[in-house]
Amino acid sequence: MSMKKTDLAKADAALMALLKHIDELNQDPDRLFTITQVYLYGSVMRRAAQVGDIDLEIKTDRGPRYARGTNFQLFLDAC
Numbered sequence: 001m002s003m004k005k006t007d008l009a010k011a012d013a014a015l016m017a018l019l020k021h022i023d024e025l026n027q028d029p030d031r032l033f034t035i036t037q038v039y040l041y042g043s044v045m046r047r048a049a050q051v052g053d054i055d056l057e058i059k060t061d062r063g064p065r066y067a068r069g070t071n072f073q074l075f076l077d078a079c
Contacts, residue, residue, distance in 0.1 A: 005050040031063035
């Protein structure tokens with residue numbers, strides 16, 4: 001199967017929108033998860049002119065209300 005590629009500028013715009021959304025999510029004091037790290041891989045990181053997707057690794061931790069040391073069952077129930 002052939003994947004349609006898009007130009008780097010569109011991929012950059014999508015990535016910036018995602019990072020802005022992550023920042024907004026991390027501002028919510030009642031969030032279940034905090035996104036702690038985002039790693040970029042692949043063609044966008046290499047700055048290829050055309051890209052097929054955006055390769056990311058996203059690491060999370062529990063949100064502030066459910067931080068480690070709190071009742072784990074409370075966290076599970078919220079999930």
